[in-house]
Amino acid sequence: MRGNLGWLLAALALGGCSSPFERMWSGLEQCRFDGLYLDPESGEPGNPALARYRPWKVEEGFAWFRVEEHYRDIPVSGFVVPASSFDVHLLFIPLPLDEARRQFMHYFGTDFSDVRPYRDGTAPLLTRNRGDLETSVLDCTRPEEDDED
Incomplete structure (x- = not known):
């Protein structure tokens, strides 16, 4: 039991206690994402965490999702x-711009x-x-x- 507790504590420390949603969006501050897309041919998510969500529409090369999540708080x-x-x-933040700016300044x-x-x-633009x-x-x-060299 004690060994399991040690592994659990180590996993929480390494994971930063972040949610699957936050881990899916890791790289947000530099706009660098690991597999955060839907494959245009198969519609399969490039990131396993994205499979938890279903788009409400896919059109013109974009998949749109409605969620009730938090990134940080x-x-x-x-x-x-x-x-x-x-x-x-894109992340949609249900706050007016001034309040959203205050929140991002506080957390980022x-x-x-x-x-x-x-x-x-x-970097992103709010x-x-x-x-x-x-x-x-x-x-x-x-x-x-550009693909040209």
Whole structure:
């Protein structure tokens, strides 16, 4: 029993007690995700954690999900992942932009308002959702890489 407790404590320490949703979105601060997409041919998730969720729509190369989750302690009401070659990942935050910025500053030390790293694809940009002003969007869009050498 004591050995099992040691393994459990070690696993919790290494996992940081993060939720499966948080682990799925690890890399958010740099807009680098491990398999966070739906395969455009099969519709299969590239990340096993994504299989826990079902998109409510898949269109124009994007899979849209409605959820009631948290990233750190920030509420998340939905997300978008690629179902094509586009490298676009969005989190919908059910907070007005000013409150969302305060939350991100508290938990991340930045409010993700700087457009320069966003344009480089190295950080997300937190914006107002044009379709719902009471919701904010954390946008991780990476520029398409040229295949030319």
